[in-house]
């Protein structure tokens with residue numbers, strides 16, 4: 001018994017934000033962004049209408065329809081995001097409600113693995129399906145990054161990279177030996193946790209840095225989740241040590257892809273399509289070069305959508321499928337690296 005992707009769908013908000021639009025907000029240029037990241041434009045959700053959950057629900061509806069099932073047949077939901085609507089509860093239950101799934105037999109799980117969230121979610125779903133526990137697992141990756149980025153020059157190294165969007169798949173059991181997930185490999189190294197992180201607000205006390213640095217007091221009745229200092233000094237944004245992330249990403253992507261290929265008895269030349277997490281076009285190009293892959297073996301769409309973190313792989317896979325670039329029997333490799341650091345790869349036959 002294997003787990004196959006029985007349905008797939010994606011959703012991106014209408015509003016296109018170009019590099020030229022960002023030039024009006026901060027000291028940056030289209031040339032800088034294009035040269036360092038490959039990104040030309042990204043989508044931003046409508047603040048009045050959209051959230052991570054609503055975008056995820058739209059992608060999920062399309063995946064459910066594509067799988068030819070009804071929403072009531074979904075028996076487990078996995079939602080991967082770093083930009084949830086609420087601190088808690090997570091988007092898993094919110095999307096259940098948004099989709100109108102009233103069946104309370106359905107479990108809802110939230111995954112907080114940032115860029116590798118979809119690959120982690122796929123592996124979790126695979127275990128549930130292969131063990132016979134669930135027959136229709138809905139896995140969603142969605143992000144509304146635009147709600148929490150610093151669009152002043154201070155935040156330019158991070159904010160030019162990220163965009164909003166969602167992708168979803170329905171996973172089902174198959175006995176067809178020529179389709180489904182062949183192998184998944186997950187890794188983590190928490191020593192790099194703060195190199196790419198959204199630390200505040202958060203109740204981290206003196207765990208990271210000095211308590212005074214964040215405005216924490218000794219008063220046991222003072223809130224330490226969000227302090228005035230965090231707001232005054234604009235600490236409530238993601239931070240990234242770009243060079244450090246780049247250095248590890250270009251090392252770990254090829255390593256984990258090779259690990260998956262070796263386990264399943266393949267080599268890079270056998271890959272029909274590699275869909276790397278769309279972190280940065282330069283990272284994808286580096287990985288392609290190291291693995292000696294042709295252009296038609298790697299799919300990138302970061303140029304149009306920016307980095308959509310947990311949504312990037314299902315968004316790219318869904319778009320590639322719609323363009324006819326994914327055919328029955330193709331060997332597909334999905335690989336991700338990101339905050340944590342966490343990274344992983346899945347190899348599957350379409």
Ligand code: ACO
Pocket residue numbers: 027028029032033036037115156157158160161196240241242243245246249278279280282283307309337338339
């Ligand atoms: N526009 C113009 N100038 C900028 C911008 C910007 N948006 N951002 C930073 N700069 C400036 C810096 O201030 C710096 O100026 P200085 O030399 O006067 O100090 C200069 O550009 C170079 O900055 P660096 O950070 O050294 O630039 P680098 O060449 O490392 O490129 C980048 C930055 C693109 C973030 C790169 O480090 C990178 O690609 N890192 C990988 C991180 C990544 O891809 N993250 C994606 C999210 S994480 C994930 O999904 C895995």
